Amino acid sequence: xxxxxxxxxxxxxxxxxxxxxxxxxxxxxxxxxxxxxxxxxxxxxxxxxxxxxxxxxxxxxxxxxxxxxxxxxxxxxxxxxxxxxxxxxxxxxxxxxxxxxxxxxxxxxxxxxxxxxxxxxxxxxxxxxxxxxxxxxxxxxxxxxxxxxxxxxxxxxxxxxxxxxxxxxxxxxxxxxxxxx
Numbered sequence: 687x688x689x690x691x692x693x694x695x696x697x698x699x700x701x702x703x704x705x706x707x708x709x710x711x712x713x714x715x716x717x718x719x720x721x722x723x724x725x726x727x728x729x730x731x732x733x734x735x736x737x738x739x740x741x742x743x744x745x746x747x748x749x750x751x752x753x754x755x756x757x758x759x760x761x762x763x764x765x766x767x768x769x770x771x772x773x774x775x776x777x778x779x780x781x782x783x784x785x786x787x788x789x790x791x792x793x794x795x796x797x798x799x800x801x802x803x804x805x806x807x808x809x810x811x812x813x814x815x816x817x818x819x820x821x822x823x824x825x826x827x828x829x830x831x832x833x834x835x836x837x838x839x840x841x842x843x844x845x846x847x848x849x850x851x852x853x854x855x856x857x858x859x860x861x862x863x864x865x866x867x
Contacts, residue, residue, distance in 0.1 A: 775801035
């Protein structure tokens with residue numbers, strides 16, 4: 687009897703303690719593309735690109751991956767309103783984007799030429815870049831720094847809804863009501 691009672695009390699706690707972390711639901715996962723995949727998709731069905739420029743050594747980049755991009759509201763917005771791209775700003779591969787080939791030639795330290803172009807030479811990680819096409823010309827808007835989900839949501843909405851065409855960022859922020867708690 688004591689043994690059975692012991693098992694009934696301890697077994698659930700034991701199972702809970704060693705249970706694996708549940709997988710994120712599909713709605714909480716961002717479907718990341720390469721920059722080349724996103725460019726092809728953008729030509730077929732226009733949407734802005736959301737480019738997360740990161741480095742392997744960047745702690746804040748990893749924190750944004752864990753905290754911001756796993757938020758279901760953020761993941762849903764990225765997956766439905768953008769073509770989200772992960773770009774290693776210190777990657778070694780050559781990348782052809784918008785008809786130009788970019789390499790990591792070491793002239794900008796460890797930074798890739800495409801990262802230098804996207805970040806306008808202001809090398810800071812993480813930096814997210816919103817790339818829109820207006821009259822077949824790219825509009826590049828880098829936003830540096832770590833952003834929790836609550837701060838990322840208005841940024842995503844500002845670009846996804848093209849509010850930047852009719853209002854300032856400051857005005858938009860004052861009236862924005864988000865879903866992230």
